[in-house]
Every structure is written in C-alpha cells, then in structure tokens.
Amino acid sequence: MIDYRKAAAVPVWTLATGDVRVPAVVGDRPMTAERLGELRGVLAALADEPIATLEVHPLPDELDRSRGIPLDAVSPLAQHLSQLVAQTARNSSAAATATAAGENLYRVVIPAKVAAQVGQGMVRQMASKAVAGGVRGPLVDPMGRIVAQATYVPVSKAAAAGAAGGAGATAGVTAVGGAALTVAAPLVLMAVAVGVSAHADQQRQQAIEHITELLERLHEEKLEDEHSALDGCRGAIEKATAILLDRGKLGVSLGLDSAVYAIDTALGKAGRRLTRWQNTLDALPDGEAVELGTLTKSFPGIDDQGGEFRAHLELASLAVALKRRVVVLQAVEHAQNNPGNLFESFTRELKRDQQRLDELESGIAEVLLRLSALELARPNGLRPVFTPGEVDRLMRAAHRINRLGENVTVNGRATDVTIEIARNRDGSVLVFPALPA
Numbered sequence: 001m002i003d004y005r006k007a008a009a010v011p012v013w014t015l016a017t018g019d020v021r022v023p024a025v026v027g028d029r030p031m032t033a034e035r036l037g038e039l040r041g042v043l044a045a046l047a048d049e050p051i052a053t054l055e056v057h058p059l060p061d062e063l064d065r066s067r068g069i070p071l072d073a074v075s076p077l078a079q080h081l082s083q084l085v086a087q088t089a090r091n092s093s094a095a096a097t098a099t100a101a102g103e104n105l106y107r108v109v110i111p112a113k114v115a116a117q118v119g120q121g122m123v124r125q126m127a128s129k130a131v132a133g134g135v136r137g138p139l140v141d142p143m144g145r146i147v148a149q150a151t152y153v154p155v156s157k158a159a160a161a162g163a164a165g166g167a168g169a170t171a172g173v174t175a176v177g178g179a180a181l182t183v184a185a186p187l188v189l190m191a192v193a194v195g196v197s198a199h200a201d202q203q204r205q206q207a208i209e210h211i212t213e214l215l216e217r218l219h220e221e222k223l224e225d226e227h228s229a230l231d232g233c234r235g236a237i238e239k240a241t242a243i244l245l246d247r248g249k250l251g252v253s254l255g256l257d258s259a260v261y262a263i264d265t266a267l268g269k270a271g272r273r274l275t276r277w278q279n280t281l282d283a284l285p286d287g288e289a290v291e292l293g294t295l296t297k298s299f300p301g302i303d304d305q306g307g308e309f310r311a312h313l314e315l316a317s318l319a320v321a322l323k324r325r326v327v328v329l330q331a332v333e334h335a336q337n338n339p340g341n342l343f344e345s346f347t348r349e350l351k352r353d354q355q356r357l358d359e360l361e362s363g364i365a366e367v368l369l370r371l372s373a374l375e376l377a378r379p380n381g382l383r384p385v386f387t388p389g390e391v392d393r394l395m396r397a398a399h400r401i402n403r404l405g406e407n408v409t410v411n412g413r414a415t416d417v418t419i420e421i422a423r424n425r426d427g428s429v430l431v432f433p434a435l436p437a
Helices: 033-046 076-089 093-099 112-118 185-218 221-231 234-245 256-283 292-298 308-337 339-372 388-405
Strands: 009-016 051-058 069-071 104-110 151-154 173-176 179-183 417-423 429-431
Touching: 009 076, 009 093, 009 185, 033 051, 051 093, 051 185, 069 185, 069 234, 076 093, 076 185, 076 417, 076 429, 104 185, 185 221, 185 234, 185 308, 185 339, 185 417, 185 429, 221 256, 221 308, 234 256, 234 308, 256 292, 256 308, 256 339, 292 388, 308 339, 339 388
Parallel strands: 009 151, 009 179
Antiparallel strands: 009 051, 051 104, 069 429, 104 417, 173 179, 417 429
C-alpha cells in the first residue's frame, strides 16, 4: 500500500504502552528498513512494556478505502494521532515536512511478542493469487510491485514530549540513551483494536461471499437459517463498534446481547461438528486407502465444489470472524472503563475468548490437513472394470480432497503486525485491516 518512491526520509516514532527503561538502542541517526526491523525485535525483547513503532508516509494516489473502518476526527484514535503529529511537528523538521500536507498514511507495527498476546489466530498472512505459495504484503506500490526502501529518521526526544496526551492517556517520555520513547498506550490500544476489528470484518465478508454461493447450490433450509442468524448480527456489531471507538457507552437497545447469543450458538454447532469429524478420522484404519462413500457419510459433499461440508466450514469461519469482532469490542469497553491500566486490561480481556477460538480454528485446520493426506480407494463392487465417468469422478474427488490442505496454517509462528491508518486533512482517519508485517 505504501509507495516508497515518494518519500526520501520517513519519520518514525517508538511508542511505549507504559513507563519503561531499555538500553540505548535507538540512536538519532537515520536507519534503513532492515535496521528498523532489527530495532523492533530488540525493543520487544528488552522492554518490560509493549513497544510499537509508528511511521508516516505520503498518502498513495490509489487507495482502496472500502476495506477500512472510518473514524471521525473527534474519535480517540484520531485525537491521539493528531496530538502526536502536532506536538512533534513543532520540534522536528523531518516530521513537520512529512506531515505538512495534512494527508498521510501512518503505519503502526506491533511486535510479534505483543501480537501474540492479542490472539495467535487473529491475524494471518493472506495467500497470494498471483504467485503460488506466496503471501500478500503491504509494502508494495498500487500495481503490486516491490519498490525501493525509504530512510527512517527517529523522532527526537524533544519532539516526543507529551505527544500522546488525552483523556485516559498515560503520556510522557522515557529516556532511552540519546533518543526517547513516547508513552502512548491509548494510541497503540486503539490502533490495535480498530485494525484487528477491520481484519475480522474482512474475514466475515469473505465468508459471507463463499456461503452465499454455496447455499445457492445446496438449497438447504437449515443452513440458510444458520447463515441468516449470523448475518443478522452484523448491524448490532457495527453499531457497537462505532459507539465504542468513539468512546461511547453500549446500551441494551443495540441488540448486542442477542447477537452474541446467536454467534455463541453457531460456535457451539461448529464445535460439535468438529468433534464428529475428528472421531470419524480417528476411526479410519491407519495407512489404508479410504472409499469415497465412507468419507461422504461423515463429510457430505466433500467431493463436490459446493457441498454441505464446505458450507459447514464457511459457517464456522463466519462465526469465528464475528466473535473476534465482539471480543475486541468487549476488550475496548473494559479498557476504557479502567483508563489507568489500558493495555494490560485490553490484552487480558482478549485472551479470555481467544483461546477457545484459536482451538476451534486449529482443530478445523488439522481436520483439513488429515483429509488432504488421505488416499482414496477404488469402490468395492462386483464389476472388475469401471466406467470412464466413475473414474473421472474419483479423480476429481481425490484432487478436491487433496486441495483441502492448501493455505492451512496450524500454530503458525507469530509475526509482527502492521496496521495502516490514512489521515485526512480534517483529522478524520481510515483504519485498514491488520496484516502480518
């Protein structure tokens, strides 16, 4: 998303979520992207509190705004970001030059150590459609080409002082050798909250598209009802998201309680289906080929591109995506009610339900991997020869089942998480889905 060809020097802040002391590793000299990446790892390993970095880039000419969550200029995230920009520009020529236009793209990078605290399965790499086995990354131009790297300029200690103040904020500067850390717990918290919420909503949209296509083929009323119940939760969740991210209070009239009940019911169904799938696979003889008819009894439609089994998978994905948004909402609400302990409260609340969601997703992923490794046997029958149609069906089924394991990640290694924020001239912001850095 970021076009590095337009920026010769990129100001970068180090944002802490508490009062911390770390060795002098930042310095005042310009650095490369590689050195900045190494610095993030050092800060994450040595600091007692989570430390993120914030970069400011020119706003790209082409920007798909439909993917992001818009926030008004009076929202906490927009206000904290505006205060950081205003305070820094007074004392840093690099920051003043970079932000003079008023429109910029801010890039927050949360270390892998911190990202793991907000849920292992929450943010995963997205498979590339252009290159087999590749992943999409945010550091490309609008045409998808990798471009030259920028030079990063650390913001000075004087520029950072008091930059992240505001209601409920813990603001100030912690000396780190010749540089400084801006203590900006609310800015980091809100960036993580909105970025993760946008990522979960992107997953929801993808699941909805797949489910709609599958159900049009199946004409299965029970699955239609499950889909409708989950899709009906979207309005309440979006209203609650808008209210909380603008520092409002949730009320019963939103219908969020009913939405949570519907989501938990769907997750319960997904969990029971997962148990049946696991028991079926456990009962299969080790190392022996399996007849297709045996599989389709427990995995109906597994040999079909639009079968019932695949609809069950997509319904589970939709329920998980909606639940992840609800979990973030609950964490934000709790953190705002305890402003003196923002980030710890936030991560603690996220952990409560994340483990259950991660276990469900990991279980489904393991089922898909086990299915993809199965060998299909020839059907038992009296005839020694099979028709070309039967052979073709068996080959198609084997191909589709083997592809179930594609792009499946089980207990993947935690990566740094990138959250990009487009800031407009009026101070409003657009936060894009969190991505692996």
